Amino acid sequence: MEETKNSRRHIIDVKTLELSQPGFANGISTQLQKVISKGENRSLNDEEKQEIIENAAEKFGEFLEALGVDWKNDPNSMETPIRVAKKYVNDTWKGRYNIPPNIATFPSDHYSGLITECNIPLTTSCTHHHESILGKVHISYIPSPEGEVIGLSKMNRIVEHFGRRGAIQEQLTMAIHQAIDKVCTGNMGVAVQVVATHQCVSCRALNHKGSSMVTTKLSGNFETRPEVRNEFFDAIKSSYMSKG
Secondary structure (H helix, E strand, C coil), rough: CCCCCCCEEECCCCCHHHHCCCCCCCCCCCHHHHHHHCCCCCCCCCHHHHHHHHHHHHHHHHHHHHCCCCCCCCCCCCHHHHHHHHHHHHHHHHCCCCCCCCCEECCCCCCCEHHHHEEEEEEECCCCCCCEEEEEEEECCCCCCCCEEEEEHHHHHHHHHHCCCCCCCHHHHHHHHHHHHHCCCCCCCCEEHHHHHEECCCCCCCCCCCCCCEEECCCCCHHHHHHHHHHHHHHHHHHHCCCC
């Protein structure tokens, strides 16, 4: 049966959505890049990830020894190298070892208003110090009457995918924006705002707790039409007010 314009389609081309150079902390890993360069559009499998975990655990043990930690004889630290390695590969940096999630798109059915989701949870880590960055992401886009929309949870999946890496907040904001822009073809504008606290500020050096960083990327009508931009910011304000 011939596929029609209104059929689902999936965006899974990692090259379309990536901004960062492979191997950089905020890009895909060198191991995943090797797989993709062979024409295999897939995530690393369990065996490939386990090899990374074992290699990383060995090196982290050496790192602890360089810091003067007798981890091999400390009952509280004996499993630390493998635990840390697993944390990076399976959790903190899992977005570096997996291709973007499948994103199904649907016809907009002539809807051309804002589609906004606020307060998407963000958990990522600072590329510089590997300290946690915790916050919220607000996303809005405007489909054209003949354009496409995505399921609401897919915006959460995009944030999760690019957040689970090393991060520079400015670059992360751009990565999320580009992904939404590429997936929602024919859109008339995309807006992304990230509000986050950085533990590299609150837990080291200055120890300034309570400060947050705000980054915003606007395109299309959000950039050129003040009333559209204000509608996005008003939606964010309303989401905070509704939380009491």
